[in-house]
Amino acid sequence: MMLLVIVAILVCLVSYVYRSLKPPPPRICGVPHGPPVTSPRIRLSDGRYLAYRESGVDRASANYKIIVVHGFNSSKDMEFPISKDLIEEQGIYFLFFDRAGYGESDPYPSRTVKSEAYDIQELADKLKIGPKFYVLGISLGAYSVYSCLKYIPHRLAGAVLVVPFVSYWWTKVPQDILSEAFKLMPEKDQWTYRVARYFPWLLYWWLTQKLFPSLSIISERSALCSDRDLVILKKKLENPSPRLEKARQQGDHECLHRDMMAGFATWEFDPTELANPFGEGVGSVHMWQGAEDRIVPREVNQYISKKLPWIKYHELSGYGHLLHAEEQKCEDIIKALLVER
Secondary structure, three states: OHHHHHHHHHHHHHHHHHHHHOOOOOOOOOOOOOOOOOOOEEEOOOOOEEEEEEEEOOHHHOOEEEEEEOOOOOOOOOOOOOOHHHHHHHOEEEEEEOOOOOOOOOOOOOOOHHHHHHHHHHHHHHOOOOOOEEEEEEHHHHHHHHHHHHHOHHHEEEEEEEOOOOOOOOOOOOHHHHHHHHHOOOHHHHHHHHHHHHOHHHHHHHHHOOOOOOOHHHHOHHHHOOHHHHHHHHHHHHOOOHHHHHHHOOOHHHHHHHHHHHHHOOOOOOHHHOOOOOOOOOOOEEEEEEOOOOOOOHHHHHHHHHHOOOEEEEEEOOOOOOHHHOHHHHHHHHHHHHHOO
């Protein structure tokens, strides 16, 4: 009898652990009982759908075509404020899209840093925006830009990394720089990044359990905001965008968790090993960093820009991680990209 009780307890325990570790199935858009599809989408060669949003001038008559890559916990409906006058004066077409698992784009359990570049390339080809285009990545979405610089540099007219993501496990950045930057993060964030890196199969449980705090940017974002960020965040909370509520509608695991798992996984390359894609032609690469950014440590990005002097580094005093939320800064980013070609 005692043996049966022990076995029953073990079975219950294993069942509980399994349920705790296993993410729920995604709520895929466009299938029965899933969220509705409300945006235009293209179908990729592997059968997945990517949702997109166009703005600016008509793509057929545009002088400049810029693909904008959103960051963590965001979507194609992110705000990137640019005056209508600048858009029409320069003839700018913007293409925003939901990265895999976000918004209305299908989940992609096999997503990697490398797959991001080919999603972007196929999106551009399906919409026939031309042989060359600009890419602009924000925060965690900047790893997609690094991917484009590595795998499809021949398709780029220019590139921008705005408050770009940092992996603390890059192999060619000096370990002392990475270690010091890592220590600047809240301890609970450090543990979350370690789980994403070394135990990705545990990440769903780690980010949903209640025993330990997990990630500031989800549970306590204001703790990582600079004074200027707090002002911007307050305005956003006072006037929330209903469209951005769809960013996580297919399940946090398919967007937030897999995004972190891809970013902190082992890359096939190190950013400092990238070659200048515009060494013999017209084009430029820019990096914009807030000096008061508490989410992305500037020390690592400073090192990368020094190692790769062809990246034009812009550090903004008094600005934090949300510098792209201000119209003047967005216009400065776009003007620098289009003028320094």
